[in-house]
Structure formats: structure tokens, C-alpha cells
Amino acid sequence: MIEINKVSKAFKQRKGETYTVLDQVSFKVQRGEFVSLVGPSGCGKSTLLNLIAGFETQYEGSITVNGQSITSPGPDRVVVFQEHGLFPWLTVLDNVAFGLKQRGLSKKDRYELAYEQIKAVHLSKFVERYPHELSGGMKQRVAIARALVMDPEILLMDEPFAALDEQTRYILQKDLEEIWQKTRKTILFITHNIREAILLSERVLVMSTQPGRIKQEFAVQAARPHALDDPLIHSLETRILAVLTDELDKVVQGEIDHEYSI
Ligand SMILES: Nc1ncnc2c1ncn2[C@@H]1O[C@H](COP(=O)(O)OP(=O)(O)O)[C@@H](O)[C@H]1O
Numbered sequence: 001m002i003e004i005n006k007v008s009k010a011f012k013q014r015k016g017e018t019y020t021v022l023d024q025v026s027f028k029v030q031r032g033e034f035v036s037l038v039g040p041s042g043c044g045k046s047t048l049l050n051l052i053a054g055f056e057t058q059y060e061g062s063i064t065v066n067g068q069s070i071t072s073p074g075p076d077r078v079v080v081f082q083e084h085g086l087f088p089w090l091t092v093l094d095n096v097a098f099g100l101k102q103r104g105l106s107k108k109d110r111y112e113l114a115y116e117q118i119k120a121v122h123l124s125k126f127v128e129r130y131p132h133e134l135s136g137g138m139k140q141r142v143a144i145a146r147a148l149v150m151d152p153e154i155l156l157m158d159e160p161f162a163a164l165d166e167q168t169r170y171i172l173q174k175d176l177e178e179i180w181q182k183t184r185k186t187i188l189f190i191t192h193n194i195r196e197a198i199l200l201s202e203r204v205l206v207m208s209t210q211p212g213r214i215k216q217e218f219a220v221q222a223a224r225p226h227a228l229d230d231p232l233i234h235s236l237e238t239r240i241l242a243v244l245t246d247e248l249d250k251v252v253q254g255e256i257d258h259e260y261s262i
């Protein structure tokens with residue numbers, strides 16, 4: 001279980017004053033749960049994810065995983081970013097197997113485990129390809145396989161599908177749902193796409209901006225797989241959009257002329 005307790009994070013600005021990005025953020029993610037975090041751009045989603053990942057350790061409050069404080073990145077938490085971050089000089093198979101080197105497995109075992117995960121993301125025909133020979137969606141599949149091969153308890157996903165076109169995104173959402181159903185990994189999924197959050201997760205946390213707080217939480221109590229034509233899903237989308245619109249308005253007020261509003 002991930003437990004975020006009264007986490008605040010401020011950055012020093014150039015002139016010396018501090019800028020509070022996260023303010024007293026608290027929430028829990030149960031083991032095996034799929035939770036999404038939505039919020040306007042700049043509200044602190046990635047900052048929060050980086051704290052949970054252990055990339056950044058300066059903050060107030062506490063973050064624990066199964067009761068243990070997070071002080072550094074760990075094998076229990078793997079991050080999937082919007083940018084796939086694959087090694088261009090390695091094949092799909094070697095990219096996925098790469099992280100296993102540090103586990104002291106034989107090459108044969110590494111390749112076997114990697115192949116299994118490549119199959120899970122439906123790329124078994126492409127093991128010998130290099131990243132530049134893959135589409136954007138295929139690269140993100142490899143990135144997911146590379147995360148899964150480490151068998152982490154927690155997958156932290158920071159807008160993993162944001163750079164993909166609508167159709168590819170839809171297919172990858174379906175695949176991620178299938179992966180989650182099979183593996184029951186704990187997933188914390190960041191997106192600015194409300195529909196994506198509702199379709200995938202069991203709970204959607206909506207963040208406010210300036211400073212980032214958890215504004216409201218929505219449980220998605222619909223039958224799986226979540227379908228857009230389910231009235232429950234549809235009404236939830238409308239409700240979340242209403243909450244988010246206030247936040248977007250704040251962003252607009254901060255960024256452009258004052259007489260403009262959405
Ligand atoms: N290392 C940093 N130094 C100073 N400000 C930062 C740093 N990282 C992020 N910020 C600021 O914190 C805010 C939140 O950023 P981020 O967490 O990336 O937002 P999101 O992922 O929700 O779009 C932004 O205003 C950003 O400019």
C-alpha cells in the first residue's frame with residue numbers, strides 16, 4: 001500500500017522566494033488498486049510521482065510503501081514516462097531484458113523473462129527490431145514490458161499515452177486494462193485526460209492547482225471493462241469535468257489576460 005501523508009513540496013525560485021507546488025497532499029493507494037490522478041498541467045502531478053518514485057527526497061510529510069519510508073528509487077516501484085526512454089542501440093528484446101542484468105540472472109533466463117513480457121504487450125514478432133523501426137504505440141508497449149519484467153509491486157505511470165494518437169491510445173488503454181486484470185499490480189496513473197482516467201481506474205483523484213492539493217475523489221463503481229456508453233461512466237465524466245473546469249480557469253487566469261474566462 002502507498003500512503004501519502006500531508007506531503008508538501010516547494011521549489012526555490014530564481015529570486016529566492018519559494019513556490020509551493022504541493023500542499024498537504026494525503027491519499028492512499030491499496031495494494032492491487034488502479035488509481036488515477038488528474039489535474040491541470042502544472043498542478044504538481046509529476047512532482048508527486050517523482051517523490052513516490054524516490055527520485056526526489058526533499059519534501060515535508062511522509063510517503064511510505066507498505067509502511068517503509070521512501071528514501072530512494074527501489075525495485076518495488078517502476079516508472080513509465082510519456083517519453084519511452086528506450087536505448088536506441090538495443091533491440092526490443094535487449095531493451096526489455098536490460099534491467100534484469102543487475103539481478104544476476106543468466107542471459108537465457110533474462111531473455112526468457114523479457115520474451116514473456118514482450119508477448120504480454122503483443123510484440124513477439126518484433127523482438128529483433130530497434131526502437132526507430134517501431135511506431136509510437138509500439139515503443140510505449142516496449143516501455144511497459146520493460147517495466148513489467150522487473151516485476152515491481154507498483155507501476156507509476158506519468159501520462160504514458162499522452163503523445164499517442166487517439167486510436168493508438170485507445171488500444172493501449174485496453175491493453176493496460178488487460179495487464180492490470182492479469183497481474184493486479186498497484187497502478188498510480190497520471191493523466192490529464194478525464195475519460196482515460198475513468199475508463200482505466202477504480203478511483204480518480206482530482207487535483208487542484210496553485211498549490212496542488214487533492215480536491216476531490218471519485219470512485220468508479222461501474223462494471224469492468226468500463227464502457228463509455230455506461231450512463232454511470234458518462235455522468236462521472238461530466239462531474240469530474242465540472243470540478244476540473246474551475247481549476248483550468250485558475251490556470252487561464254494565471255497565464256493570460258484577465259478578462260478571459262472559460
Ligand atoms: N525542479 C523544479 N524547479 C522549480 N520548479 C519546478 C521544478 N519541477 C517542477 N516545477 C514547477 O512545479 C509545478 C508543477 O510541475 P509538474 O509537477 O511537472 O506539473 P504537472 O506534472 O502536473 O504538469 C510547475 O509550475 C513547474 O514549473
Ligand SMILES: [Mg+2]
Nearest residue numbers: 045046047158
Ligand atoms: Mg507532468
